[in-house]
Amino acid sequence: MIHARGLTRVFKVKKQTVEAVRGIDLDVESGQLVAFLGPNGAGKSTTLRMLTTLLPPTGGTATVAGHDVGREPAKVRARIGYVGQKSSAGENFRARDELVIQGRAYGLGTSQARERADELLDLLDLGPLAQRKPGTLSGGQRRRLDIALGLIHRPDLLFLDEPSTGLDPQSRADIWTHILRLREAYGTTLFLTTHYLEEADSMAERVVIIDNGRIIADGTAAQLKNDLAGDQITITTDTEQEAETAARIGDGTAEGTTVRLRVGNAAAALPEYLRALEAAGVKAATAETTRPTLDDVFLTLTGRSLTDDDIPA
Numbered sequence: 061m062i063h064a065r066g067l068t069r070v071f072k073v074k075k076q077t078v079e080a081v082r083g084i085d086l087d088v089e090s091g092q093l094v095a096f097l098g099p100n101g102a103g104k105s106t107t108l109r110m111l112t113t114l115l116p117p118t119g120g121t122a123t124v125a126g127h128d129v130g131r132e133p134a135k136v137r138a139r140i141g142y143v144g145q146k147s148s149a150g151e152n153f154r155a156r157d158e159l160v161i162q163g164r165a166y167g168l169g170t171s172q173a174r175e176r177a178d179e180l181l182d183l184l185d186l187g188p189l190a191q192r193k194p195g196t197l198s199g200g201q202r203r204r205l206d207i208a209l210g211l212i213h214r215p216d217l218l219f220l221d222e223p224s225t226g227l228d229p230q231s232r233a234d235i236w237t238h239i240l241r242l243r244e245a246y247g248t249t250l251f252l253t254t255h256y257l258e259e260a261d262s263m264a265e266r267v268v269i270i271d272n273g274r275i276i277a278d279g280t281a282a283q284l285k286n287d288l289a290g291d292q293i294t295i296t297t298d299t300e301q302e303a304e305t306a307a308r309i310g311d312g313t314a315e316g317t318t319v320r321l322r323v324g325n326a327a328a329a330l331p332e333y334l335r336a337l338e339a340a341g342v343k344a345a346t347a348e349t350t351r352p353t354l355d356d357v358f359l360t361l362t363g364r365s366l367t368d369d370d371i372p373a
């Protein structure tokens with residue numbers, strides 16, 4: 061559904077060159093739900109804009125829904141939907157009319173457009189709000205209307221840029237319910253960016269991480285966490301000196317009386333570690349094990365946290 065090779069975008073701003081996307085190779089198969097993650101300025105939006113034909117690449121190629129983004133942008137656009145960060149609904153028409161107008165713009169006949177509008181209102185639980193103007197809808201309802209607008213022409217592939225950002229936790233969960241529902245109903249391939257790592261972790265079957273314009277990790281969340289991060293053991297000791305010894309023994313880090321170390325399998329490694337501490341005369345006051353998060357994956361790969369720049373985790 062998406063095949064990109066060496067996809068590159070360079071911006072020239074006042075004699076300065078910004079390499080926003082530096083040669084991305086990416087293959088997304090039909091029906092996949094892919095979360096595209098990265099810190100601010102990593103190149104997510106630029107990649108999305110190239111794949112959706114809104115921005116020409118300065119290098120490389122991309123075929124999306126069977127057509128080349130550079131040579132056949134209209135054919136790509138006819139087969140994809142794009143839900144951007146800004147709402148695409150206007151203020152003048154009622155929700156259902158917005159959908160019908162959008163359908164007509166995509167070449168549907170009036171009755172076809174009405175039928176499709178009603179189907180989408182139903183799918184996204186917007187039926188009771190069909191006669192409301194977008195300006196009167198809540199953030200979550202409006203986001204659902206945006207998704208309906210992106211689906212009006214039955215795209216095979218839907219791009220969503222930060223679909224849950226700015227919504228309260230309940231509305232975020234609700235948006236996900238609807239995203240999963242539309243996928244089940246239509247088998248739509250979904251490619252979305254998100255800052256919410258837990259959502260990517262639990263909802264997406266594939267996670268692609270971009271940093272500095274390059275893809276640095278690609279796999280299922282479980283694979284990435286197992287292969288790249290490992291579990292964490294955290295123990296506390298009574299004294300800082302004991303913590304330092306404990307950190308040295310486990311090849312971990314000590315902060316005050318807290319010691320953290322990364323291991324492949326914490327359940328197996330903990331008893332062995334505690335025995336080694338005991339042999340060295342160090343007593344652990346508390347011990348706990350935690351599974352890694354996608355942020356730990358990013359930390360392992362880059363030495364930085366994905367949440368460093370105020371991105372909600």
Ligand SMILES: Nc1ncnc2c1ncn2[C@@H]1O[C@H](COP(=O)(O)OP(=O)(O)OP(=O)(O)O)[C@@H](O)[C@H]1O
Pocket residue numbers: 071072073078079080098099100101102103104105106107
């Ligand atoms: N039109 C432009 N002109 C110059 N530089 C740009 C332009 N658009 C993006 N950039 C730069 O390209 C880099 C990648 O930006 P991009 O918006 O793709 O990142 P992002 O991962 O989507 O970030 P965010 O999460 O903050 O939206 C950044 O350094 C940005 O400043």
